[in-house]
Amino acid sequence: MSSENSKNFSEESIFKPAKAFSKNARISSMAQYKRMYQESIDKPGVFWAKEAKELSWQKKWTKALDWKAPYAKWFVGGKLNVCESCVDQHLTNGRANKAAIIWEGEPGESRTLTYRQLHREVCQFANVLLAQGIKPKDRVMIYMPMTPEAVIAMLACARIGAVHSVIFGGFSADSIVDRLEDCQAKAIITSDGGYRRGGVVPLKANVDEALKKYKSLETVIVHQRIGSASCPVKMKRGRDLWWHEEAAKASPQHEAKAFDSEHPLFILYTSGSTGKPKGILHTCGGYLTGTYATCKYIFDMQDDDVYWCTADVGWITGHSYITYGPLANGVTQVMYEGAPNFPDFGRFWDIVEKYQVSIFYTAPTAIRAFIKAGDQFPEARDLSSLRLLGTVGEPINPEAWRWYHEKIGGERCPIVDTWWQTETGAIMISPLPGCTPTQPGTATLPFFGVDAAILDETGQECKANEGGKLVIRKPWPSMLRTIYGDKKRYRDTYWNDYPGIYTAGDGARTDKKGNFWITGRLDDVLNVSGHRLGTAEVESALVGHKVVAESAVVGCPHEIKGQGVVAFVTLKAGIKTSDALAKELRNHVGKVIGAIAKPDEIYFAPALPKTRSGKIMRRLLKELVEKGTISGNVTTLEDAQVITDLQRQIKK
C-alpha cells in the first residue's frame, strides 16, 4: 500500500472543500487556519485555555501548563467532573430533550436516550458503583458490547472518579487476565453477551474463565443484553450482580463532585513492541479539552448534526469520538452494536439513511471491504444526508479514498483523514473540512497546538519528501501521562529518541506544501484492520502452545485488512507438520488473544533466520513474504540455508 501511496503522491488531484460546506464551517479559509495555527504554536496555553473554558469547571485552573519533560500537567489547580461537561451541562443549555444516543442493536431494535435520560441512567449507575464501595482512582474494567450501557458505565466511572479500563469485546479471557493483573481492577462491568454477525458473543462466560485465574476481583456487574433463553449465565453469589437489580435499588440522583484536572480518567491497553500491552493513562481536564476541540473543528459538529463513529468503545477511537468528544459537544450520535455485513453489506448505509446521518467516521479497512462487496449496496440507499466523512486507523489507499468520496460522499463531502494514536488521545494531524485542500493518502496538516515534525536519526528536520520519524515537539493537553505502573517504559518508548520530544513510532514525510504522509509503524507493531497488534504478542501466544519451540511473526500486505499476520513456526523435535496443526495453531492464537490476531498464514520452518548473536532477523522474513526473495544484506545471517528452505516453501 505504501508503494501505491508514493506513486500517487505527486500526481494525484487535489480536492478543495465545496463553497456550500465552507460557508457554514467553523474554519472556512486557509488564511484563518494558518493564523490560528501560528497563534496556537506561539502561545499554546492561550489557545488551549480558550477551548477548555467552554467545558464545565467547578474551579478554574491557575496555570494552563506545567511541563517538565516528559511529564505534563494541564490546567493546573483546575477542578472538574468530566461527566458534567458530557452530560449535566446539556440539561441547562437547551439540549435536555435532545437525542444524545440513538442506538441500533444488531438484530434491528432501536433505542434513543436524550441527554436528560442519559443523565438519569449515569447517575443511577454511579450510585450502583458507589454502593459496591468503588472509590476514586479504583480501577474498573468494562467488557461490554456496543450498547448505550457501555457509555453509561464509562461515564459513571468518570463521575465518581474511578478509572475505567475498557477491553474490546473481541478479546479473549486470557487477555482479560493480563490486563486485570496489570491494573489490579476491583470490579468488572460486563454483559451476558452481545450480538455479532447473527451470533452471540458470550462475554460473561469469558469473564468467568478469566476470573478462574484472577481471583482477587470483588465485584462483577452484569448487564442483561441478551436474556437467559439465548445466553444463560452463571452468577456467583457474593461476587456477581445484575445491573438492572442494583439500578432498581439506586437513586437516580447524584451530585457530581469535582476532581483535579490531572485526576486519572482511564487506562486503555494498546500493543507495543514487547508481548506485554501498555496501559496508556489519560487524565481528565486535558483529555476532555483535546477531544472536545477536535470534534468541534475537525468534525465541525453543529447542533443539528447526526454523527456516527463506527468504532468500538474498546478502542481509543470509541473513547474519544463516541463517549467523550461528541457528548461534550452535545451532538446527537448514532451507535450501532453489530457487524457491518449483517445481514449484508448494506447495513451501514441502511443506518445512514434511516437516521439521516450527516457526519460519518470509519476505518479504511471497512471501506475496502465495502468496495469488494460491490457498489449495489450504497447505491440502493439515499445517502444525501451525509455532509462530512472521516477515516482513521491506518493510511488510506487512494483507491479507497476515491471510492469513499464518490460512492459514499456523492463527491460533495469533504474527507478528513485523521492521524492520531491511543497515546495522543485526540486527533493530531487532519484536514479541517471547511478549508484544507485534501489529497488521497495524506492526513494533511497538524491540528492547532500540535507541533508535528519529521526528524532524521540525528535529530535534524527532514526536507520535503525525505522519510523520517514522526515526532511532536511540544506537549498537548490530551497526551498520555504515563504507562500505568511503568514510568521507565513510558520514557523509553516515547521520549528516548530526542530529548523532550515525543516519538510516535510512525514513519512519515512531508511534501512541499507541508502535508504529512504517514507511511506506517517503524516498530514491531502491525496494523491489522486498523487495530494495533504487537508481533511479540502473537509470538508469545504461539510459543505458549505445547508443540511450538519458536516463532517469528511479521506483517504482510493484505487487500482488505491493510496488513495480515504471517507466522513462522519451528516445532519441537518429533512433532510432524500438517494442515490440521496449522489450523490448530491459528485457533490457539485466537483463543489466547482474540480473533483479530489469528495468523493469515503459518509457515513451518525447521529453523528461523538468525544473527550470530541469536536475534531473529524479521527484516528477512518480511522481505520473503512481501517479495518471495531476499535482496538486502544477509552477511549477519548465521545459517543461509534457512532462507533457501523458507523461500521454497513460500513459493509453494
Ligand code: 7RM
Ligand atoms: C486512532 C488509532 C495508532 C497507529 C498510528 C498509525 C496508525 C492511525 C492513521 C494511521 C496513517 C492515519 N489509534 N494510524 N490513524 N496511519 N493515517 N490517519 O488508530 O493507537 O490504535 O493506532 O495507527 O500507525 O501510530 S491506535
